[in-house]
Amino acid sequence: MEPIYSSILAMFPKINTYLMAGALVFARMIGFFRFCPIFNRKDFPTLVKIPFALIITVFIVPFLSPEKVFTECDSFMLSLLLNVVVGAMIGYMAQLITIAIDSGAEMINMQMGLSSATALDPTTSAQVSILTKMVSLMGILIFINLGGIFWLFKALLRSFEIFPMYASHIPLAQLIRMDLLIKMSSNTLYMGLQIASPILLATLGQDIILGVISRTAPQVNVFQLSFLFKPVLGAAIMVWILPMLMNIIEEYFLSFANII
Secondary structure (H helix, E strand, O other), X not given: OHHHHHHHHHHOOOHHHHHHHHHHHHHHHHHHHHHOOOOOOOOOOHHHHHHHHHHHHHHHHHHOOHHHHHHHOOOHXXXXXXXXXXXXXXXXXXXXXXXXXXXXXXXXXXXXXXXXOEEEEOOOOEEEEHHHHHHXXXXXXXXXHOOHHHHHHHHHHHHHHHOOOOOOOOOHHHHOOHHHHHHHHHHHHHHHHHHHHHHHHHHHHHHHHHHHHHHHOOOOOHHHHHHHHHHHXXXXXXXXXXXXXXXXXXXXXXXOOOOO
C-alpha cells in the first residue's frame, strides 16, 4: 500500500490537504443534516444522507482554499468536533423556523378536541395527531416551494466565511446573533397563535354559547355536545381559512429568506 500511496502523492501533491479539508467539510455537513428541517426527517434515509453529504463536500472543498488547513490547524480532532457543532447550530436555528408551524398545529388540535386522534409518526417515532402531521407537511412543502433548500445551503456556505473549517474556536458573536435567536424562539409562540387564532376564537365563542345553553336549559348535556360540535366547527373553519393560512406561512418563511 505504501508504494501505491507514494505514487498517488507524486501524482497529486495536495491530496492530503484536500482529504483533510474534505473530512472537516463532511463533518459540518453531518451536523447540519442532523438538525436542519427536511434533512433531519427519518423518512430521509441515512443511506441517502451520507452519500448526498459526500457529494456536496466534493463540490464545496475546491472553493474553500484548503491549502490553509495544514498551516493553521492546531488540532485536527478539535477542528472536526467544532465543525460538527457549527453545522448542528446552523441546522437548529433553521429548525426553529419550522417548529413555529408545528406549535400552531398543536394549538388547533387541542382546541378541536382531536388530541386522541393520533398515529405513529415514523419520522419521529412518536405519537402525533393527524392534524398536526398534515399542517407540518404543508409547511414543509411551502418551505421547499419557496426555495428553502437554497436558503439552507446558502447559510451553510456563509458559515465557512464566518467560521473557517480550520479554525480552533467558534466566534459565537458573529455566528449567532442573540437578538435574532430570541426573535426566532419567540416566534414559535407568536406564529403558533397567529395560525391558530381563528380556531381559538371560534371555539371560544362556541364555549360561550354552550355555557349559556347550560345555564338556561340544565337538562341539556352540554358536555357531550361540545365533543360533537368542536371538531365539525374546527374542520369547517380550517377549510375556510386554508388559503389565508398558506399565505401567512409563506410570508413568515419569506421574512427569514435573507437571514438564514
